[in-house]
Amino acid sequence: MIDYQNQTLAVDGVPLTKIAAEFGTPCYVYSEAALTAAFEDYRASFASLDPLICFAVKANSNLSILQHFARLGAGFDIVSGGELARVLAAGSPADKVVFSGVGKSEAEMEMALNAGIHCFNVESVNELARLDAVAGRLNKVAPVSLRVNPDVDAKTHPYISTGLKDNKFGIAFDQARATYHAAASLAHLKVVGIDCHIGSQLTDVTPLIDALDRLLALIDELASDGIVLEHVDIGGGLGIRYTDETPPDIAAYAEKVAERLAGRKLKLVMEPGRSLVGNAGVLLTRIEYLKLGDEKHFAVVDAAMNDLMRPSLYDAYHGIVPVEKKAGVATMTVDVVGPICESSDFLGKNRDLAIEQGDLLAVLSAGAYGSTMSSNYNTRSRAAEVLVENGQTRLIRRRETLDELLVNERELLAK
Ligand SMILES: Cc1ncc(COP(=O)(O)O)c(C=O)c1O
Numbered sequence: 001m002i003d004y005q006n007q008t009l010a011v012d013g014v015p016l017t018k019i020a021a022e023f024g025t026p027c028y029v030y031s032e033a034a035l036t037a038a039f040e041d042y043r044a045s046f047a048s049l050d051p052l053i054c055f056a057v058k059a060n061s062n063l064s065i066l067q068h069f070a071r072l073g074a075g076f077d078i079v080s081g082g083e084l085a086r087v088l089a090a091g092s093p094a095d096k097v098v099f100s101g102v103g104k105s106e107a108e109m110e111m112a113l114n115a116g117i118h119c120f121n122v123e124s125v126n127e128l129a130r131l132d133a134v135a136g137r138l139n140k141v142a143p144v145s146l147r148v149n150p151d152v153d154a155k156t157h158p159y160i161s162t163g164l165k166d167n168k169f170g171i172a173f174d175q176a177r178a179t180y181h182a183a184a185s186l187a188h189l190k191v192v193g194i195d196c197h198i199g200s201q202l203t204d205v206t207p208l209i210d211a212l213d214r215l216l217a218l219i220d221e222l223a224s225d226g227i228v229l230e231h232v233d234i235g236g237g238l239g240i241r242y243t244d245e246t247p248p249d250i251a252a253y254a255e256k257v258a259e260r261l262a263g264r265k266l267k268l269v270m271e272p273g274r275s276l277v278g279n280a281g282v283l284l285t286r287i288e289y290l291k292l293g294d295e296k297h298f299a300v301v302d303a304a305m306n307d308l309m310r311p312s313l314y315d316a317y318h319g320i321v322p323v324e325k326k327a328g329v330a331t332m333t334v335d336v337v338g339p340i341c342e343s344s345d346f347l348g349k350n351r352d353l354a355i356e357q358g359d360l361l362a363v364l365s366a367g368a369y370g371s372t373m374s375s376n377y378n379t380r381s382r383a384a385e386v387l388v389e390n391g392q393t394r395l396i397r398r399r400e401t402l403d404e405l406l407v408n409e410r411e412l413l414a415k
């Protein structure tokens with residue numbers, strides 16, 4: 001997977017120096033073996049429940065990575081027509097796709113109904129009405145699960161917490177029962193399930209289990225009302241180790257879920273994102289300049305906040321290590337910063353690194369919410385992406401060219 005071999009960091013045995021020489025920097029590099037291992041960990045842990053594991057596409061939407069998960073048997077959690085186009089292009093059957101998100105447009109609903117997705121995770125009463133109308137127009141019946149907001153505190157960064165009353169996500173718990181009745185009365189909807197997703201990068205599963213307990217209580221109330229659900233979708237949210245976190249043990253989590261589902265005829269669906277890809281990828285970058293001051297030193301690298309915005313956006317910590325461990329190089333404390341004209345353009349602060357100008361660095365745990373959140377700010381091309389499969393490298397996204405960055409505007413210049 002990702003480790004030092006002869007003092008050089010390697011991904012599945014391929015030295016990152018070789019990858020930088022072949023594909024340039026900045027560049028995302030992923031280990032296929034690590035992707036597979038993470039998926040198999042879920043599958044084995046939850047084996048007794050035979051769940052539909054829907055990879056949350058927003059965490060990493062590269063077509064080759066989606067194709068890999070599809071081949072392993074994953075389904076997908078999408079939040080836009082664009083993500084649907086990606087999973088279909090990657091070869092996923094539509095009936096393994098669940099569609100979340102608070103703002104689905106009519107065009108997106110139409111696209112998903114025509115494709116024949118597994119279900120819509122509906123997040124409001126007005127969305128139900130819209131979906132019913134769109135399905136009616138297409139002469140179809142839309143499979144519906146309500147995303148319920150269980151109002152539990154996920155105890156994570158406020159920007160990535162989604163299951164509290166204050167968050168825009170899901171249907172408020174105390175309105176859920178009535179909303180199910182409304183859904184059941186609409187002619188072009190079929191109520192099939194319930195789901196929740198309370199937040200991301202959770203290191204304690206207690207809030208996830210509390211949320212599941214609330215959902216199960218509601219499922220029982222609905223059954224007594226004659227509304228019988230086929231599946232329960234427990235969302236995603238399991239955290240990974242960026243620095244010293246102890247991520248939840250998936251098998252222990254699975255055991256708790258299994259205890260609660262025992263004796264119930266409920267299919268289990270889940271939507272993990274970060275925990276399937278986060279630690280399978282690094283962002284490879286080169287030090288353009290060392291900028292040494294009296295008090296403060298900077299390593300200015302060729303990756304920036306447009307490539308990996310988690311540090312700027314959430315003050316998130318990513319490990320940063322030299323690709324080559326060199327003897328005889330002094331360690332200095334640096335801020336690792338990009339070339340973008342923003343003071344928030346940093347990848348790491350106050351890092352002790354034994355480095356020289358021109359060296360390669362690897363930003364760790366960059367497989368989730370890295371490339372998917374990248375942008376062209378400062379008219380920078382988005383990075384290349386490389387997958388290492390069985391010791392072989394494969395380019396899975398070309399570095400954008402400057403022509404590609406200008407194409408949508410050049411023809412529109414005033415004559
Ligand atoms: C609806 C939904 N499902 C699944 C996920 C995946 O979450 P995570 O990457 O934390 O597993 C998210 C993102 O947090 C989400 O919004």
Ligand SMILES: N[C@@H](CCCC[NH3+])C(=O)O
Binds near residue numbers: 058160310368
């Ligand atoms: N983008 C966030 C996670 C968002 C989760 C989306 N529901 C991150 O990088 O941590």
